Structure formats: structure tokens, C-alpha cells
Amino acid sequence: MHGKSQRKEMECSVLSDPRNAALIVRLHFHDCFIQGCDGSILLDDTYTLKGEKKAATNIHSLKGFEVIDKIKNFVESECPGIVSCADILTIAARDAVILVGGPYWDVPVGRKDSVTASFELANTNLPTPDESLVSIIPKFFYQGLSVTDMVALVGSHTIGMARCQNFRSRIYGDYESTSVKNPISDNQLNNLKSICPPIGGGDNNITAMDYVTPNLFDNSFYQLLLQGEGVLNSDQEMYSSVFGIQTRELVKKYAADSLAFFQQFSDSMVKMGNITNSESFVTGEVRKNCRFVNT
Incomplete structure (x- = not known):
């Protein structure tokens, strides 16, 4: 009952x-x-x-x-x-x-x-939002979770919000260099900057990590990483980091195949x-x- x-x-x-x-x-x-x-x-x-x-x-x-x-x-x-x-x-x-x-x-x-x-x-x-991939992966290994588990579990960011304090360094850092130059992505960057000023407060202002379907659990989070539009450094690193050979392939896989993502997410949640x-x-x-x- x-x-x-x-x-x-x-x-x-x-x-x-x-x-x-x-x-x-x-x-x-x-x-x-x-x-x-x-x-x-x-x-x-x-x-x-x-x-x-x-x-x-x-x-x-x-x-x-x-x-x-x-x-x-x-x-x-x-x-x-x-x-x-x-x-x-x-x-x-x-x-x-x-x-x-x-x-x-x-x-x-x-x-x-x-x-x-x-x-x-x-x-x-x-793990923290500004940590590099190289230092986050061992935190998952320590818990008995694999790189595959990590990439799948981070997919839960498809429904989460991020605080300005945690994405400020990203949007005033390498966001431009990772993102595909198009009006939509430029617009999104400007939007993020309006939520999160470079200095002088706004630390607790929030934004969706998946602005396409913020309240739906789907694989669009990974599609945003392919476009270089991850809100958190730690997320974008899975696709953009030079050390992310294995993680990049997984991001591509889940971006292309939501069923594969759902199955792996379920397995990894049980494991966690x-x-x-x-x-x-x-x-x-x-x-x-x-x-x-x-x-």
C-alpha cells in the first residue's frame, strides 16, 4: 500500500x-x-x-x-x-x-x-561544476561507477536547473569557442549572460540546463552538448575535452538514441x-x- x-x-x-x-x-x-x-x-x-x-x-x-x-x-x-x-x-x-x-x-x-x-x-x-573531466571520473570510479554510468547519470541534467555561480566561469569563458556559431546559440549565450552578470551578484539566479525541453526527461541535453551549448563546464567537458575520447562517443550515442540513453540511465541508477x-x-x-x- x-x-x-x-x-x-x-x-x-x-x-x-x-x-x-x-x-x-x-x-x-x-x-x-x-x-x-x-x-x-x-x-x-x-x-x-x-x-x-x-x-x-x-x-x-x-x-x-x-x-x-x-x-x-x-x-x-x-x-x-x-x-x-x-x-x-x-x-x-x-x-x-x-x-x-x-x-x-x-x-x-x-x-x-x-x-x-x-x-x-x-x-x-x-563532483563540482568547474572540475575537469580528469578529476571527476575518479570520483565515479571510487563509487564503483564506470565512465558509461557517469555520462548516463549526468543526463539527468535534462531536467535540472543550474545556479549562476556554477555556470558563470563557463559563459564568460569557453562557451563561445565550443558553441556552434548560429543565431540560436548566440541568443542563448546572451540570455545566459542576462541571467548571470560577470560580477556583482546574481549568484542564485537559475537557468535550465536543457533549455529546449526543461521539464521533460529526454535526450536533448546530449544534443545541446554536441552543439557546444552545455551550461556547466563539467557537462560540456564530456564532449569537448581532449581527454574525453570515451565520453564523447557516449554523448554522441545518447544524443542519437534516446532508448539507449533510457536503458543505460535505468541501469546506472540501480547501480548508484x-x-x-x-x-x-x-x-x-x-x-x-x-x-x-x-x-
Whole structure:
């Protein structure tokens, strides 16, 4: 029963604001890359616990916690103490993708919620928008994910928004040299510059990473990379970097074949969702409230 109510909550949330889909997928990704998919990202700071929400990679970019709270409350009222927050987040990410037109996949469940969080790992394990391909790939390898997984998972940017602070260096840097010179791409660059001034603020202004179909989960994100119009340095590098021999071929493949992208994305999401926190097998629990460890 709780599967149905959880989906309903997610549905209402995405219908009220399609951006919520991207936020939940992102939350799940940030959770899994910090000590495994254990719900550690959901913990609020307390006197005794320093959470991950205020780490540099998270502080301005993570939202959607209320969506998870709502789902959790619903699930707890139906069947208390059964479904972990980590499982809820993993299932919500899958449902979010479906709701914006993406593929379905089966989510293995049985995760436990951690009783710890790691502010330090949040600052070191997560890829950042201005990192080079050469330093991002090892971060995926470290999690047991391949280059193929990486290129497919980044495809979730087809529904995401980027903050000016994270694309400023790109639009005032090599955007012109990567993009195909045509009126549409020039127009897009001017548009980005109007959202994000070179200096003097606007850090939190946002823009869609896929301006063609911002609220639809499809492969147009990769088509934009072929045109050199990736909003983030880290995204465009997959196609434009001299080191991106393997990544470039994958970008071309997914740009040409949305089914291949959907299949790989599903497989890679399952793989990512299976990154475990071995410690929480022993000490883990099913939190009553996703923001706090049970007392």
C-alpha cells in the first residue's frame, strides 16, 4: 500500500512544480556519493551531529527535503517503522523521473538509515561544476561507477536547473569557442549572460540546463552538448575535452538514441542506488523522522 501513497505524494509535488523532480534526483545522488545511499543527506544539524546540508557542494543547491518529509509522514502513518528514509528517497527519485517522461526501473529496497553523516565527505566526494573531466571520473570510479554510468547519470541534467555561480566561469569563458556559431546559440549565450552578470551578484539566479525541453526527461541535453551549448563546464567537458575520447562517443550515442540513453540511465541508477554504507548494516535504523536519528 505505501508504494501507492508515496507515488501520489511525489505526483502532487511534481505537478505543482516540475523542478521538484530534478531536486529529488539530485538529493538521491548527493546521498549516495556520501557514505552510500543511507539517508545521511537528510539529517539536520544538531548539537551532537554535524550534517551534510551545509557543506559547500550542498548548501545552496539542495532542496526538496520537505517533499521527502511529506512522503515519510504518509508512509509512517500507513506502516510505521518499515520503510527507511534511504529507501523512500531512492523510490522517490525513480518516481520523479517517470513523472517527467523518463524510464521506469525496479528499485531494490532494504536500505537502512545511517545514524551518522559526513560533512567532510560531502566536500570531497561530490563532483563540482568547474572540475575537469580528469578529476571527476575518479570520483565515479571510487563509487564503483564506470565512465558509461557517469555520462548516463549526468543526463539527468535534462531536467535540472543550474545556479549562476556554477555556470558563470563557463559563459564568460569557453562557451563561445565550443558553441556552434548560429543565431540560436548566440541568443542563448546572451540570455545566459542576462541571467548571470560577470560580477556583482546574481549568484542564485537559475537557468535550465536543457533549455529546449526543461521539464521533460529526454535526450536533448546530449544534443545541446554536441552543439557546444552545455551550461556547466563539467557537462560540456564530456564532449569537448581532449581527454574525453570515451565520453564523447557516449554523448554522441545518447544524443542519437534516446532508448539507449533510457536503458543505460535505468541501469546506472540501480547501480548508484546500490552503493551501500556497510556500517549502517550494523548500526542503521528506520528513522521515524528523516531529519533526525531516532532517540
